[in-house]
Amino acid sequence: MAVFATAPFYLSTVMIAIGNFSTVAAGGFAVLFIAAFFFLFWLRSRSQKKRDSEK
Template identity: 60%
Template sequence: MTPENRSAAIAAAVLLAVFGVGAYYLPTIMIAVGNLSTVAAGIVAILFVAAFFLVFWLRGRSRRDNRD
């Protein structure tokens, strides 16, 4: 395994762990926020999903910029 592959694997594992833990606690967070506002709870869920895709979109842009 090359150092580049190793760092990519470590980054993927960290992202998987962070979003996995976030997804595990998301219902609890949504219930807590939902006690204040149901709209805010929905926004929390939308932001969580958007953050997941935003990370990969930014990584793709970064890799595309480095390739040029």
């Protein structure tokens, strides 16, 4: 969680650095970052749902 709390602060800097090589790669990096954020919460919800159904 700490990574997702601090990473958006550096996201634009990283995107600019990647964008010097490829704008598509920079956009892909941003999409992957956002997808990873939602994936983390999706996994967390599955874990909680499984834990709640075992009770």
